[in-house]
Amino acid sequence: MFKRSSSISLNQRTPRRKIMMWLLFAAVVLLIAVGAVAWWVFRPAEFVTSGRVRRLQGWIYDASLFPDWGIEMGQRCGDAPMLFPTTGFIGVEYGDSFRPGHNHSGFDIFSPAGEENITPIIAAYDGYLTREADWFSTVIIQHPEFTQEYPELAQGETLWTYYTHMGSTDGTMSFVSDEFPAGTYNKFVEAGTLLGFQGRWSGTPDSPTGLHLHFSIVKSTADGGFDDETDYRNTYDPVAFLGVERNSEGVLICPSSE
Template sequence: MKTSAKIFLAAIVAVGAAGGYFLYRSRIYGINTIRVIDFINHPEKHADWMVKAGSRCNNAPFQIPVDGFIGYLWDDSWQIGQRHQGIDIFSGKQPGETEIHAAYDGYLTRLPDWKSTVIIRIPDDPIEPGRQIWTYYTHMATKEGTSLVDQAFPPGTQDVFVKAGTVLGRMGNFSGTPGNPTGVHLHFSIVRDDGNGNFKNELEIKNTIDPSPYFGFNLNKNNQKDEIPGCR
């Protein structure tokens, strides 16, 4: 076989393999999107899918921060090349109706330009003692960008101690671009420390941690067997 023919055949095989892989990923990862849409449209039909704010799973250190359905998991995806850095919990309600609570004791910061976000420093990781981690909460604003973060934490708040269960704000649908809303949900992630007392960039999954052991049940998409996430 000529070299050019071999190259062409190899390209065909590569394209076929890639296509099969992406079809597989689309099927696997599409399950959660179907469920999210169904829950948003008919939350009253899926009360058994919901987790409860303040609840804990067995001896897990973190409590659930909000009432709702955990629609997307850590390392989930809804488009090629995208990897989700945390979990998304949907309430099935309107913006401003669902309280969001701290999952664990720590020190809260809200940067001056954060409309919908707070981050909480946990000096001693309960899963790996001795390291510092951060818990990140966002989408606490209306679609126009009106903040729903609790008034106790105005922009510029720095390292204020909060207990687990403290109300941080209310669930919204702000995407970061006014007038271009997301679904009403909380995005929660666990962010790594940079070793100098600062949080790393939450937008990169390598800077976040699988939240499963902190909540006591599977929240890692790679381990999902089509089950509804929760302590069951």
């Protein structure tokens, strides 16, 4: 008798325990959901950048999955002053930070091609090209006329556009056009002139970059030379110069290509 009545009272308690368990479970799910939303709203800037890293990984894995992200070389987005300098996806933007105290000084434009030395790079605007004697994968172009045409964007000074990573992964082959051998100074080029091809040379043979062009808009020094573009404070955000706009996914695209 005792055993029987005990088992009945246990059976009576079980539904209440089940309900409590479900309530607890629901509360945990709700907490996680609220936490996730709060994280999304208040997440620090580095994690916005890491969202860009995920997109970039997707693009490098298979660019054809993201046909809306690419911009064609030579395109003038909207009424932008400069031509888009190569074909690809703006995977790393101006100001992005991947290590404390360092902000990216321009755009990294990643080719969908998958292979080096086939995606052309062109001058974004008329100007005078320099390739220093020890520059393997880089050219820079001074744009004196830009200052007259677009005084507000140039803020009254002479600007330069900078193009790099035009070299093979192992550092043995430069992809800069033969028209511009190392030691070229102030050679006039029109907007659209072929400068070279995208490569993966990073400056160190052991750490190739993804296949891309690093493009930046560089300020002048007091004596009229180009400033150190590795410090982003010596550069401008290329957004207004290239006329790109952010789409609903947060990707910078050419608005006229939508």
